[in-house]
Amino acid sequence: ARTINIALVGNPNCGKTSLFNIASGAHEHVGNYGGVTVDAKQGYFHYKGYNFNIYDLPGTYSLSAYTPEEIYVRRHLINETPDIIVNVVVASNLERNLYLTTELIDMDLSMVIALNMYDELENAGSILDYKTLGGMIGVPIVPTISKTGWGIENLFDTIIKVYEGEDPIVRHIHINHGSVIESGITVIKDELKTDPKIQKYFSPRYLAIKMLEKDREAEVFLHKEVNYDKWAALRDKEVERIEDTLGEDVESAIANEKYGFISGALKETLTPGNKETANTT
Ligand code: GDP
Ligand code: MG
Numbered sequence: 001a002r003t004i005n006i007a008l009v010g011n012p013n014c015g016k017t018s019l020f021n022i023a024s025g026a027h028e029h030v031g032n033y034g035g036v037t038v039d040a041k042q043g044y045f046h047y048k049g050y051n052f053n054i055y056d057l058p059g060t061y062s063l064s065a066y067t068p069e070e071i072y073v074r075r076h077l078i079n080e081t082p083d084i085i086v087n088v089v090v091a092s093n094l095e096r097n098l099y100l101t102t103e104l105i106d107m108d109l110s111m112v113i114a115l116n117m118y119d120e121l122e123n124a125g126s127i128l129d130y131k132t133l134g135g136m137i138g139v140p141i142v143p144t145i146s147k148t149g150w151g152i153e154n155l156f157d158t159i160i161k162v163y164e165g166e167d168p169i170v171r172h173i174h175i176n177h178g179s180v181i182e183s184g185i186t187v188i189k190d191e192l193k194t195d196p197k198i199q200k201y202f203s204p205r206y207l208a209i210k211m212l213e214k215d216r217e218a219e220v221f222l223h224k225e226v227n228y229d230k231w232a233a234l235r236d237k238e239v240e241r242i243e244d245t246l247g248e249d250v251e252s253a254i255a256n257e258k259y260g261f262i263s264g265a266l267k268e269t270l271t272p273g274n275k276e277t278a279n280t281t
């Protein structure tokens, strides 16, 4: 049987471990992973003729390389190259949870979104047109309640479909960061494309974004793999132009554009309810 490698990625307290426990089953062996200080687990199970190898990764709000958890998740995605990322999001807190999603989209990875705590969204009286939202971002979205197991079979059926290249929703999109930033991304990306070593780092577009952010892991990668001075000079020129034009530092500007993209997408797909919930996550 074929093995599908899966990584659960999401904010702290979004329900990753609940999902992991339901999927891998109480009877499976679940050991601590790699003797690391961050909280990560690995499990195995079989479903519909496939072997699943699933990692429960530490919770993160973003993939900037600042905290041990963020660095751990980034390295896992780069080194273990999971077949499918399951991005677990809190259905009742999408404005914040989808930020990480926009970063995963930048990385150009195969992905399914578990719209978890769907019960809380419904309890709040909110309605999300998740099919339309999934179509907009090119990622299948499956509602789940990982506390009870509701929706988990549907989630794994969707994972199999994406793995087999049979899900019509899947499409790689680019988050539009606005013309000022996008022209900087394009200038750097077009240069990066000429260097075959860059292919090791996901996509040239992703690395170009990370360079503009002066991301620490990307800096280390460039130092190791390529002629750093040439890239730094090109990057610095673009950063200066962007910051002069926008009047803010480029890292915040990129984050703001991502939040703008999310709020635009939610404006079209989410009808918020007016009931308060006990959700504090
Ligand atoms: P993690 O930090 O992402 O691993 O999240 P956990 O799996 O530890 O879950 C955090 C809390 O949310 C726990 O108290 C879970 O019981 C609860 N939880 C998980 N999934 C759901 C869900 O779908 N609905 C509701 N209402 N609570 C959930
Ligand atoms: Mg957990």
Ligand code: K
Binding pocket: 278, 279, 280, 281
């Ligand atoms: K909660």
